[in-house]
Amino acid sequence: MSGPWDKRSPPRPPRAGGPPPARRPPPPAERTEAPAHAANRSELRLYGLNALHAVFARRPEAIRKVYLTEARIPALKPLLAWCVKQRVGYRVVEEGDLDRLAASTHHEGVLADVLKVEPMPMGDWLRALPEGRPVAALWLDGVGNPHNFGAILRSAAHFGVAGILLPRDSTLALSGAAARVAEGGAEQVPLVRMGNAENAIGQLRGAGFSLAATVVRGGDALFAATLPQRLVYVMGAEGEGMDAQLAAACDQRLSIPGSGAVESLNVAAATAVFLAQWAQRNR
Template sequence: MPTSGRGRPEVGNPWNNRPPRPPGAQDRRRPPRAQDERPAREQASRDDRIASAARSELRLYGLNAVHAVFSRRPEAIRKVYLTESRIPALKPLLAWCVKQRVGYRVVEEGDLDRLAASTHHEGVVADVLKVEPLLMGDWLRALPEGKPVAALWLDGVGNPHNFGAILRSAAHFGVAGILLPRESTLAISGAAARVAEGGAEQVPLVRMGQADNAAAQLRNAGFSLAATVVRGGDDLFAAKLPPRLVYVMGAEGEGMDARLAEACDLRLSIPGSGAVESLNVAAATAVFLAQWKQRL
């Protein structure tokens, strides 16, 4: 019986039972087949597709938020989950899903709690494609000429519920766009869209470049920039507001950047009783927009 290098017999090794190869002959044993690696490649491909979908899709919840997407861009809907009690309210959407072969599932309340990571889903959750922010130049070119326009520049606003409330007010008062600084991570989320009650589909997000360049672009387009400050600004209710106006709203707590405030054309404050320091950014935005609308 053949032996190994250590002097012990090798058992069950068919190669050792073959006749010796002639000098110079090649070993014709085949390497492991490429298909042995296929499961790993297929899993990596699936992981890539899942990651890509996660980047391009948004999970919305709330009846008005889902209705708004269905009304404005139904082709963005990828999957719908709902409770049985919501079927009557969502019949047109479900009929569209059947016609377009978009999946939907009737699930329990607890399932929606987990899908939305919230109990405020109002009986419906939907996976939809995200909308990327517009570029500043594209947004400016699309604005109507000769008409009053208001926009909001959000400097550091981060709370999704405040953002949702701002979007709701912006939609109500016909704001033309929400301007986001280049470094801002603010984006539409499920929570923001629910609080916006459909407003997230009405007001475009606009990605700016450097702050000084963005301000110059806005002024060239006829806009004035108004810093909204807690104190030290002109009385909002007495000030003359230009027809093309960008309100610059500061972050919750810290307020807006002092250098940005100094670079604005106007400084405006909301007078109050003094019983509280100020309104939060969402409530203040509604007051500023209402005053602009009233002055048109």
Template sequence: MSNAGGDGGPWKPRGRRTAGGRGGTRPPRRREPSSASAAPQVPAPRPDRRAEVRLHGMNAVQAVFARRPEAIRKLYLTGPRIPQLQPLLKWCVANRVGYRVVDDEAELARLAGSDRHEGVVADVLRQPEPALADWLSSLEQGPQCLLWLDGVGNPHNLGAILRSAAHFGIAGVLLPEASELALSGAVARVAEGGAEVVPLVRMGAAEGAMQQLRGAGFTLAATVVAGGQDLFAGRLPPRLVYVMGAEGEGMDRGLAQACDLRVSIPGTGAVESLNVAAATAVFLASWARSRA
């Protein structure tokens, strides 16, 4: 790599000075290299936009401010929201975080990518998705409930699941390695602050993830529409992973068979099944009740 603005590198002496005074050859006086020639001028790295997510909705933005205000990078709001967001605005001023009052609702909708922005939009740093093994090593002992989302792809369902998970004190939501699910503005808005409470944890291969979970004392329960153990008939294990199937196709049959038990929500049969987000809330409530 050449030095920007330099002369090809540091100076090299052309000759040696001989001993014994004036008759020797004196080397030319060495000049101190300029800052340009001393080190390559490396441009400052551009911020990784994938490391940020644009959130919208009062509860979603306020939850970030309450738990990790340093993650906020930019704020947009409508005039009527100024009184409610005064603490956040003062924090932005004190920490030199830019904010802009947007008068045009259509512009804020464009920034949010949704007309359900509730008058506030924020660019924030994403929370990292820890690897399963690292996360399990830091998880507290005792009763814990986790959610494994197998094939769930709808962001609104993920948001509703995170909201229920936060309500019932669920330790984490596990995502398959190949899943495209991730936190988005729509997910965070529907989660109503739950996305800041419940971590998303990224798994590796299913077989290895099962071994790691069992090694941490968890029982894996496949949630099936029919043919499983009545959810309300017995006491659930204290350390439990509910494996939830996809919205339309349900759970992968091989994965369901590999689980330690299969559980179903009893119903009238008037409808085939519950939406995955609604079913998740029922499963989580049942586990929480069994711990009471």
């Protein structure tokens, strides 16, 4: 079964004076498709059922190609009908072909090439924020693991975070793995590109935000702290923690108290705890 972009040209007539030459069957497209890292730079190779459902719900026009296993047809009938109507290519393939296309076995039976959404400038994001309502944002200082990033996006969507703030020189970007772990959260939370740190802090404070550095030790206990209605949690890198100068520039330093049996939570788990406490205090 295939979509509208899988049409093949009719066979050529046989040569005069002899039998037709043997024709080598064309290799299936899913076996010759470029690997994920070689895809069009304007596109993202996204996989996971909830990730694709979220893209289809919010920006279907971004979908360029779809690959799925036969078992996923019932769950994706509305998407496939839309593909036929809009002449967007889709193809039913084997599980192993999706493994190669996704460079992962965690594709959940579906993969799509979709247009990327570039991070929005800080000024545009600030102007679009609602007035008179509590707003939380996350500043990711050095976070790089795609699975942690995906888990952060999922928590951010769950708690209604207004944006993920990325430093000017950060290479962090949405990937197929992050989008799958986010379970649709990647479509709900905008990414925001900041300028230099000093200017970004000034812009945020000018818009009424306080900044809270999240530290493993030496901060005020989160569960007893006062959390303002407009708050940016600054989350440090896995392992090294956050930049010391950035932490010193924040208005608060917060830690999650625990039993001491382990040194700390990882950045994704810690993010969920910090956001839950802010939501409980401000909603």
